[in-house]
Amino acid sequence: MKKVAIITGISSGMGKAAVLYFKEQGFEVYGGARRIERLVDLKEQGIHTQSLDVTDAISVRALVDRAISEQGQIDVLVNNAGYGEFGPIEEVPIENAKKQFDVNVFGAAQITKYVLPQMRQQGSGRIVNISSVGSNIYSPLGGWYYTTKASLNMWSDVLDQEVKQFGIRSVIVQPGLTKSEWSKIAFENAKKNLVEDSPYENMLDKTEELFSKITFSEATAEDLAKVFYRAATDIKPKRRYYHSIVDHGMVLVARTMPNTYRAVLSKMMKGI
Structure with missing residues (x-):
């Protein structure tokens, strides 16, 4: 039977890999991103693409209505659009924090509605929300980003309880570090958020170096696309999906042994 998926944030990285993998598995795939010029090759490969800003209700509605009009169904929604903006909580402008919530949380909520x-x-469907191990673990300077992902986790869990009566499930994928531009962008934003003569400059340097050294659990975008697919198609979906046992293990330690996690993080920061 035909299956139809909508995936947001498909211009690069995990989103781009996901639309191609879902297409390869036989899905009709709809997706979008703000940078429409980066979607040309995807359109040539049979992906139904269009401009999409998840913070713009009209843009979101146009994509959903198009999928329903052309296919008559939506089996999977992958809420992948999101970004990381690091910086000291004291110095990140509140409007920047709100923008990150608009994209990472309210953007997912809008298209889901x-x-x-x-x-x-239909009596069926799967909502796959792309969170992060950063919804449970943390480091300095990522406070607002981690908060958006923790919020997405709780939102997804509540949604799942509300909609499973209709044959719909809402699940979370928690990627760890990936081989992508994510960290680079996050720390570029962090540097922009520092005020002049910031007392946090040294901490930023140390945190950026820490991230550069954590490569043992890195996954490729293609690796994560397969995790997205499992989350979207498992007959008995799990509440959380991880790429590796390392990612899952870090989350378990942070959740069940918070003092141990805090001590290890402090030791790693001091060692830089």
């Missing part, structure tokens, strides 16, 4: 009526009518 438009997809759910169709899934409810």
